[in-house]
Amino acid sequence: MSRRRLRRGLALVLTLACGLLLPLACARPAPSGPAPPPGSGAEPASPSEPPAPGAGQPSPPAGGGPAAPPPVPPGGAQAGIPCPLDGVPAPPNRVDQVALAVVLDNHSAARPQAGLSSACLVYEFPVEGGMTRLLAFFLHAEAAVVGPVRSARDYMLDPCLETGAILCHIGGSPQAYERLARVKVRSLDDMKGAGAYYRVSYRRPPHNLYTATSALRQAAAARGWARRSAGAAWGLAPGPAVSPATGGEPAATISLRYPGPGEPYLGYRYDPQAGVFLRLVSGEPQIDAANGQAVSVANLVVLRTVVTPIAGDPEGRLRVQMVGEGEALLFRGGQVFKGRWSKAAPALPTRLSGPAGQLVLGPGPTWVEVVPEEAVVQWR
Numbered sequence: 415m416s417r418r419r420l421r422r423g424l425a426l427v428l429t430l431a432c433g434l435l436l437p438l439a440c441a442r443p444a445p446s447g448p449a450p451p452p453g454s455g456a457e458p459a460s461p462s463e464p465p466a467p468g469a470g471q472p473s474p475p476a477g478g479g480p481a482a483p484p485p486v487p488p489g490g491a492q493a494g495i496p497c498p499l500d501g502v503p504a505p506p507n508r509v510d511q512v513a514l515a516v517v518l519d520n521h522s523a524a525r526p527q528a529g530l531s532s533a534c535l536v537y538e539f540p541v542e543g544g545m546t547r548l549l550a551f552f553l554h555a556e557a558a559v560v561g562p563v564r565s566a567r568d569y570m571l572d573p574c575l576e577t578g579a580i581l582c583h584i585g586g587s588p589q590a591y592e593r594l595a596r597v598k599v600r601s602l603d604d605m606k607g608a609g610a611y612y613r614v615s616y617r618r619p620p621h622n623l624y625t626a627t628s629a630l631r632q633a634a635a636a637r638g639w640a641r642r643s644a645g646a647a648w649g650l651a652p653g654p655a656v657s658p659a660t661g662g663e664p665a666a667t668i669s670l671r672y673p674g675p676g677e678p679y680l681g682y683r684y685d686p687q688a689g690v691f692l693r694l695v696s697g698e699p700q701i702d703a704a705n706g707q708a709v710s711v712a713n714l715v716v717l718r719t720v721v722t723p724i725a726g727d728p729e730g731r732l733r734v735q736m737v738g739e740g741e742a743l744l745f746r747g748g749q750v751f752k753g754r755w756s757k758a759a760p761a762l763p764t765r766l767s768g769p770a771g772q773l774v775l776g777p778g779p780t781w782v783e784v785v786p787e788e789a790v791v792q793w794r
């Protein structure tokens with residue numbers, strides 16, 4: 415079954431579920447009215463304004479962006495080359511462009527986020543306050559609405575260095591700005607006039623900054639950043655399509671909890687027909703507010719690493735070790751494969767290895783959960 419067909423099916427099922435069973439859990443914030451021009455910095459007219467009735471067909475921000483590339487043909491894959499981030503076949507002009515890495519809010523007031531079902535790759539990172547934040551990478555698929563966008567942390571730069579992606583964000587921690595000043599990561603920062611973001615009125619700040627991949631690409635092109643950086647290679651890029659992986663343990667349901675009071679428990683539930691895991695937040699499927707589709711995951715990678723508070727940081731910000739090695743889990747095809755992750759330097763690939771050699775990812779979206787060593791991860 416193609417990914418598009420799968421998405422349509424999931425969207426249908428979940429749309430029905432939203433209408434019948436889950437009106438609150440599935441409430442969509444998708445923008446429908448005219449949005450302010452990107453980068454206008456307009457404040458919401460009324461922070462308490464409810465979502466517009468009939469929302470659900472999000473519009474890109476006024477001002478748009480460059481002409482959208484042609485859509486991926488139905489069935490996707492017949493005419494295309496594998497996207498370097500997720501192995502999904504796509505037209506060459508789609509994959510031969512720079513990846514965008516957007517920092518997304520994961521506060522309860524920010525969910526459901528928009529754009530996640532179009533991401534090739536998503537990292538989930540712990541941040542201060544016992545919460546997490548997402549870093550969503552977009553390459554072969556465009557997303558007309560992406561957000562809410564938040565500030566960056568220094569450890570988010572490692573996967574950007576690894577992939578050559580442009581970091582898309584509003585502001586950052588002092589450590590993030592210090593690091594941005596000395597490493598080769600391109601940044602589209604709304605605090606510095608990136609000109610690609612807009613605020614919506616149906617959510618309160620700071621959970622109301624949105625963008626579109628077309629607007630980000632337009633801003634990148636204006637800076638001469640349209641091309642993929644040479645040599646960028648993500649270590650967790652999928653291998654050649656293979657028959658269902660063998661050698662793992664069954665893992666049809668997964669539960670994961672970051673330490674901290676602000677986080678819900680996360681779950682992933684395997685759909686054997688579709689061959690993907692559905693991501694669950696507090697037991698409910700995570701929905702992409704931009705299109706109503708469920709967020710599905712072909713490869714779930716758990717990286718255990720050292721997470722410690724930064725000494726003297728007034729906000730309790732964290733140091734997250736992204737270079738080095740540690741325990742890793744790869745969930746794929748309804749199984750789990752245990753191994754280790756390693757990364758020799760910030761710009762070098764992250765590698766996964768198991769007892770029998772490299773752990774290979776399959777084509778499709780990958781989520782990487784960067785968890786503290788004490789995080790509880792269970793499966794059955």
Ligand SMILES: [Zn+2]
Nearest residue numbers: 497500534554
């Ligand atoms: Zn992709």
